[in-house]
Every structure is written in C-alpha cells, then in structure tokens.
Amino acid sequence: MKLLLKFTLFNTFSKMLIVAALFLFLPTIINKVVYEHIDNRIIGKMEKYLKIIKTGGIKEIKDDENCSYGNYNLLKEEYILVCSTEKQMGNYNIDNGIRNFEGEMLPYRILNRTFVYDNQIYLMEIGEGLTAINLLLNTLKAYTFKLMAVFLLITLLLDVTFTRFLLMPLNRIIKRKLEQTKHPSSFDFSVIKTNTTDFKYLEESINEMMHKIQNAFNIEKEFIMNVSHELLTPITILQSKFENILADENTPPDVSEKLLESQKTLARLNKIIKTLLLISKIENEQYLKEDSVNIKEIIYEVIEEIEERLTEKNISIDLKLNDEFVYQHCNRSLLFTMFFNLINNAIKYNKPNGKISIKSYPENSNFIVEITDTGVGMESSNIEHIFERFKRFETKGVEGYGLGLPIVKTILLFHNIDILVTSEKGVGSTFRLSFAPSVIS
Amino acid sequence: MKVLIVEDERSFAKELESFLVKEGYQCEVAHTGNEASEKIFVNAYDFILLDLGLPDYDGFDLLEEAKEGGQIASFIVLTARGATGDKIKGLNMGADDYLPKPFSLLELASRMNAITRRKHGLQKNIIKIHGFEMDIQNRSVHCGEASVPVTKKEFDLLHYLALHKNKVLTRLQLTEHIWGEILEDDYESNYIDVHVKNLRKKLSEYGNCDFIETVRGIGYRISMPK
The missing domain is CATH 1.10.287 (Helix Hairpins)
Structure with a gap:
C-alpha cells in the first residue's frame, strides 16, 4: 500500500472516529448543560416562592382549594402548582415529565417539593417548558451533523494535498533513483529539492x-x-x-x-x-541492443552453419517458423550464439537418426519459439541445474565443458526472454522460449 | 616486404618474427611504444603489427601518430582486449585489420596476404587446384564446365587449405578458422574430418582429389607444385 494512501486512510479513520464520538456524546453534554441551567432557574424560583409564602402566606400563590394548574402564563412556558398532600418528601427532586394543559401534552422540567404551612403539608410543583429547548436541541443536532461532514471533507482534502506535497520528494527519489535505473551506468545523481x-x-x-x-x-x-x-x-x-x-x-x-x-x-x-x-x-551490459532480427532468418542461418552436424548423425529437422516474427532491439550476434548453442545441443544430445523440430507461433500476445529433440532427455530433477556453470551430467559420447547452456541463459536474461525446459528421460527435451510482446513487431 | 612488430611480450614477438621470416617477410621488432614511435618515424614499412596494450604508450596514439607522419604501412591491430569498441575505433582510425588474441599465425598470414592483394589490385578471384577452380567472388567450385555443389563450410575449408598450400594444417587450425567466431560448448570435435570426408566425396565425383592429403595424426594438406 502506498504511503499516501495509508496516510489518507488513517486520517479519514481518525477523523471519523472523532466525529462519531462527538455525535454520540454532544447531545448528552448539551442536555446536561441546558438542564443544569434550567434546574438552577427552577430552584431559584422555588426559593423565591417559599420566601413569598413565608412572608405573605400561602394565599399569595394559591387562590383556591383545588389542585389545578392555576398559575401558568399564556404561552404555557412555565407553571406553578401548590396543593395539599399527605406525605412529606425529604428534599426536592427535579425530573422531566409530560403535563396536560388544556388537551395539549407538553414536556416540562418539573421540580417537586413539599413544605409545611399551618400544619398542613403542601406539595409545590414548578414546571419549566422544554418544547422550545427540545426544538433547539434537535436543530443543533442536525446542524452539527452537517457541519461535521463538511469539516471532515475539507480537512481530508487539505490532508491529502499536503501529504502529497510532503511526499513529492520521496516519489521523485523512488522514480529517478530506484525505478528508472536498471543498470549502474545509467545511475542518476541529480539532487532532489526538499527541506525534509x-x-x-x-x-x-x-x-x-x-x-x-x-x-x-x-x-x-x-x-x-x-x-x-x-x-x-x-x-x-x-x-x-x-x-x-x-x-x-x-x-x-x-x-x-x-x-x-x-x-x-x-x-x-x-x-x-x-x-x-x-x-x-x-x-555487465557491455553489449548493445540495436539490431532487428527476423527469428526465422537467424534460425536458418544457424542451421546452415551447423548442417554437417545434422547430416553426420542423420538427424532430420522439421521447421514450422513464422515469417513475420521480428525481434526489435536485440543483439544479433548474441542471438545467433544462443540459437547456435540450443540447436547444437539438440543435435549433440540426440540419438542417431533422430529428429529436431523448431516451431514458432504467437500465444497470448507473447511469441513462442520451441526447440524439441528426440534425444536422451534428462531427469526432471536435473532440469533446474542445467543452466549452472560447469555443471555436467553424464551423457555417453557427449563432451563439453558445461558452458553452453550458461551462455544461453545469460543471453536470455540479457534480452528478457523467458525459458521453460521440459524433458523426459529417453524421450527428448523441449526448450520453449517466450518473447514478450513489447519486443516483437 | 618489411614488417614492424610492435609487441611488448618478447616471447610472443619472437614467435611472430620467426613465423613471418619463414613466410618471407623482413622483420623488425619494437618492444615499447617509444621504440616503435622512433622506428615508424625513420623507416617505411609494408606492415605494422600493433599490440594495443603497450606499457608506455596507448596503441591508438601510436596509430594516429604514424598516420599523421605519413607512414604508408598497413596496420594490423593485435589485442587481447577484444572489445568491439576497440575494433571499430581501430578500423576507423585507419587500421587495415584487427585480430583478437589469441589468434592462429596462419590466420595472420591470410589476413596479410589479403591486404597485400587488395593494395596492389591483385584480387585473384580464381584459384586453380589440380583441375578444379575456385571462384572466390561467387564462392563456387568448378571442374571444367561442371559445378561442384559444396556447402559454405566445405568451401571455406578448401579455400583455407588452398591458401596455405603445401603446408600441413592441423584440425585445430582449421576448426579455429571455420568455427572460431562462435562460442560453443564443444571441444575435440571431429567435425573437420566429417567436412573433409564430404568434400572429398563431392570432389571425387568430378575428378581426382588425391591432392587433399591426410597427414596422419596431424591434419590435412593440399600439395601443389610451386
């Protein structure tokens, strides 16, 4: 994963976490603050009324005997209710409640407390309307959500832009110093501007x-x-x-x-x-790759060069080669050496009166050249070692110093050609070369 | 013909000298660049065999100096560096040929002969060998009117033997000449024998080919009256 992507992901995640936390806890905090504020007010009122009762008598507040909501303002924002009761409460308590005012169910913050006046226990209830505050809270919630989303987006954009800017030198270092240089001779020592x-x-x-x-x-x-x-x-x-x-x-x-x-x-x-x-x-890449080679032609050249070895062992050769296969940007003499060694091997390890078939054909946009012999073959465990230098396997009547296939391998690597070797002991071997589409025309 | 051998390896210079003297050349040897520079300045040569790796001189400088000084000799660059760049540079600077070390002395002699022929316009296109005619230009072999169907390798083999007529050429020298450019895994191959066998078979259908002699244990020779 790219560093920029990691940063972006982390930033998004951490910000979302903060927003989610805010979203979860903000209403509770606001509620708490608002209620505390209201509660203080109700308590203030309670104390005020208790004082009034103490000095002016209960008649000041309570004009009749029954227990209706006599004292509320027109907007039903607050009310006070005093009625006689049997049981005495310890202190006051404050809670939310719904009260019915003329058929309207309204939410209130309600304080209850009992007091004794003229040997009669009274219950005083003071209510503060919550309708407006609840409305406000809901609006606040909706806006907070929208604001958070906008804030999240803007900061993220800023983050990405800034991180990208910060990482620019790193990208340049990667591109110029690591990606573009395939070979020591083409190293780029130019200084990359950065103050990090x-x-x-x-x-x-x-x-x-x-x-x-x-x-x-x-x-x-x-x-x-x-x-x-x-x-x-x-x-x-x-x-x-x-x-x-x-x-x-x-x-x-x-x-x-x-x-x-x-x-x-x-x-x-x-x-x-x-x-x-x-x-x-x-x-050491001391060879140039500036030739264009028609693979069919070069294979014919190799065969011409090697013809007598074929006749000597009476080996027949079967060619099915594509005319159009031209290999761009290669080294002709190296390719010649490579095909020479491959075909020479196919002869060397062949049986008398054997056969060699060379095919070339396109496959999945790659180009394949296949050299198959009807020779002595080899154990599959040996296949991975055949390209090692000075490695020789005992084959009767065949001499060599074990450098033929290493040459082939080096030339293949130099040209980025893939090779797959399959072989069966006593039946023969196939060397399958696969040329990438980029080098073919 | 006068040859200057510029070679710091005394032992090799000695071998070159003794070979070339036998071939009929007059030889002088310079072991250092300074020595060579002096000789080139004073004398006129037909050939200068120039080793590029001199201890006191860059071979290329010597070549340039000689060309500027009006030296008419043909230069053959001898080097163990074997870099393609050196070859191109040498030839561009006016060297007539280039031989990477190690090379066969016979190869050197062939190259020198070829340069002489080219220089004096003696491009001999037909070589006559006991009733057979080799056409160098068309790379074909004839016997009277009939054309002998030889392969590329067989032609090269016959040509090389004919160029060094009356000399025994070892299998190795022949292999070197015919396959020398190609790096392959084989050694001690008997391909030369196969080639000679095939060549003899083809030639004998048109005439007597006893002139290709087998020298037991050593190699082959074409004998021709001088």
Whole structure:
C-alpha cells in the first residue's frame, strides 16, 4: 500500500472516529448543560416562592382549594402548582415529565417539593417548558451533523494535498533513483529539492550506495579487462609457439602428435576463458541492443552453419517458423550464439537418426519459439541445474565443458526472454522460449 | 616486404618474427611504444603489427601518430582486449585489420596476404587446384564446365587449405578458422574430418582429389607444385 494512501486512510479513520464520538456524546453534554441551567432557574424560583409564602402566606400563590394548574402564563412556558398532600418528601427532586394543559401534552422540567404551612403539608410543583429547548436541541443536532461532514471533507482534502506535497520528494527519489535505473551506468545523481531532512538523508544514502555500486561495477569491468589480457596473452604466446614447432619440418611426427594434444588443451582453456568473458561482458551490459532480427532468418542461418552436424548423425529437422516474427532491439550476434548453442545441443544430445523440430507461433500476445529433440532427455530433477556453470551430467559420447547452456541463459536474461525446459528421460527435451510482446513487431 | 612488430611480450614477438621470416617477410621488432614511435618515424614499412596494450604508450596514439607522419604501412591491430569498441575505433582510425588474441599465425598470414592483394589490385578471384577452380567472388567450385555443389563450410575449408598450400594444417587450425567466431560448448570435435570426408566425396565425383592429403595424426594438406 502506498504511503499516501495509508496516510489518507488513517486520517479519514481518525477523523471519523472523532466525529462519531462527538455525535454520540454532544447531545448528552448539551442536555446536561441546558438542564443544569434550567434546574438552577427552577430552584431559584422555588426559593423565591417559599420566601413569598413565608412572608405573605400561602394565599399569595394559591387562590383556591383545588389542585389545578392555576398559575401558568399564556404561552404555557412555565407553571406553578401548590396543593395539599399527605406525605412529606425529604428534599426536592427535579425530573422531566409530560403535563396536560388544556388537551395539549407538553414536556416540562418539573421540580417537586413539599413544605409545611399551618400544619398542613403542601406539595409545590414548578414546571419549566422544554418544547422550545427540545426544538433547539434537535436543530443543533442536525446542524452539527452537517457541519461535521463538511469539516471532515475539507480537512481530508487539505490532508491529502499536503501529504502529497510532503511526499513529492520521496516519489521523485523512488522514480529517478530506484525505478528508472536498471543498470549502474545509467545511475542518476541529480539532487532532489526538499527541506525534509529524512528525505535528504534517504537521498544521500541512496546516492552514496549508487556510487559504491557503480564503483564496484567499474572495478569488475576493469578486472575482466585485465583478466582477459593477462590470461589471453600467455595463451597467445603458447599457441604461436606450438604452431611454429608444428610447422617446422624437422619436428619428428611423434613430437608433433604430442604437441597437437597440448594444442587442443590450450584451445580448450582459451574457449573457457572466452566464454567466461562473454558471460561477464553480457552481465555487465557491455553489449548493445540495436539490431532487428527476423527469428526465422537467424534460425536458418544457424542451421546452415551447423548442417554437417545434422547430416553426420542423420538427424532430420522439421521447421514450422513464422515469417513475420521480428525481434526489435536485440543483439544479433548474441542471438545467433544462443540459437547456435540450443540447436547444437539438440543435435549433440540426440540419438542417431533422430529428429529436431523448431516451431514458432504467437500465444497470448507473447511469441513462442520451441526447440524439441528426440534425444536422451534428462531427469526432471536435473532440469533446474542445467543452466549452472560447469555443471555436467553424464551423457555417453557427449563432451563439453558445461558452458553452453550458461551462455544461453545469460543471453536470455540479457534480452528478457523467458525459458521453460521440459524433458523426459529417453524421450527428448523441449526448450520453449517466450518473447514478450513489447519486443516483437 | 618489411614488417614492424610492435609487441611488448618478447616471447610472443619472437614467435611472430620467426613465423613471418619463414613466410618471407623482413622483420623488425619494437618492444615499447617509444621504440616503435622512433622506428615508424625513420623507416617505411609494408606492415605494422600493433599490440594495443603497450606499457608506455596507448596503441591508438601510436596509430594516429604514424598516420599523421605519413607512414604508408598497413596496420594490423593485435589485442587481447577484444572489445568491439576497440575494433571499430581501430578500423576507423585507419587500421587495415584487427585480430583478437589469441589468434592462429596462419590466420595472420591470410589476413596479410589479403591486404597485400587488395593494395596492389591483385584480387585473384580464381584459384586453380589440380583441375578444379575456385571462384572466390561467387564462392563456387568448378571442374571444367561442371559445378561442384559444396556447402559454405566445405568451401571455406578448401579455400583455407588452398591458401596455405603445401603446408600441413592441423584440425585445430582449421576448426579455429571455420568455427572460431562462435562460442560453443564443444571441444575435440571431429567435425573437420566429417567436412573433409564430404568434400572429398563431392570432389571425387568430378575428378581426382588425391591432392587433399591426410597427414596422419596431424591434419590435412593440399600439395601443389610451386
């Protein structure tokens, strides 16, 4: 999940939580405040009336004997009621209640208290109308909800914009320094503008690391160059010496034969070094990818090059190749080497009078090249090891130093071609190459 | 013809010299860039074999210097660096050919012959071998009017043997020449024998092909009167 998304989600969640809490508790708090206020007022009134009764007698408030709501104002916002009762209450109590005024059921905040006057117990009830206040509370609730929603939206928008702005340098670092650079030679050391110290530190660290990698890469390149020179030069000397001795007519035949053996060994050493150099050079991306190759044509070229090996083992080759398959941005000589080694393997590990079939066809927008032989095949447990350097499996009558398929693998990787190998012991193997659609035209 | 060998590996320079002397060239050797620079300034050569990796001089500088100084020699760049960039740079700077080390001395001799022929307009397009004719331009082999159907590899093989007539070419030298460019997994293959067998079979349908001799244990040779 992206950091921006995480921030946004977290912000939304936390704000919603606050809003929900407010929404839940705000009415209760307001109610409490309002009631406290009303209660104080009622208590004040109660004290006022008790005083009036004390000084002016009960007649001041109570004009008749019955217990009707005599004293209320026209708007029925408040009333006072005093009637005689039997039971004496401790203190006063305040509660909400509904009272019926001329057929109208109205909510009130009601205070009850008893007092003694002339040896008679009276109950005094003072009511304060809640209609207006309830209306106000409801309106307040509705508005709070709307206000909260607007507030939530605005702050969220602000949050996203600001977070995005804050994270901009990070995105740039990711894009320029991590995503766009596939290879040490194309590292981007440009400074990304930011005053966030964390990002500055990150960028500096990445730059430092990139410098280290580039350095190591250059050292490796240099090393390969030096090794190539240092090893190939003595081989050159030996080879020319052998050639000169062999060309000398005075050299006895038995010496010549022995020298020839040594020459072969030297040639083998030469080939191993050259192959390792080739693999390293490909891995260091020292090859260009600027050719367009028609796969059918290059396979025909390889077959022409290798024809005699086919006839020698009397192997028939069956080609079903698509004409239009042109591979863009590749290295022609490397592809040639790759197909050469694959087809050569198909011959080498084939049985006499065997068959090789090479097919190419489109599949799910990819392009497939399939090389199948009717050869000795291999155990499925060996398949994953065949691309390892110097790995050799015992196959009768086949020689090699175990670098053919590693070359293939390196070239495949360099070109981003996928490979799938299937094989059955004694039946044959299939090497299935899959070219991504982006490289095909 | 005069050849200057610019090579810091004394041992290799010695081998080159002894080979080229046998081939009929007059040789001089320079082991350092300074030495070479002096010799190039004073003398005129037909060939300068230039190793790029000199201890005291960049080979390319030497090449540039020589070209600017009006040296008429043909340059063959010899290097173990083997980078494609070097090859292109060398050829762009006026080198006539480029040989990555290690190379076969025979290959060097063929390249030098080819340059000489090109220089003097002696482009010999037909090689006659005991009644057979090789057309280098069309890459075809004829016997009288009849055309012998040889493959690309068989043609290369016959051509190389004919170029180095009266010399025994080892299987390895032939393999190097024919397959040298390709990096593959095989060694000690007997493909050369198969090629020669096929070639003989094809040629013998049109005429006598005893001129391709097998030298037991070593290789092959085409004998032709000098």
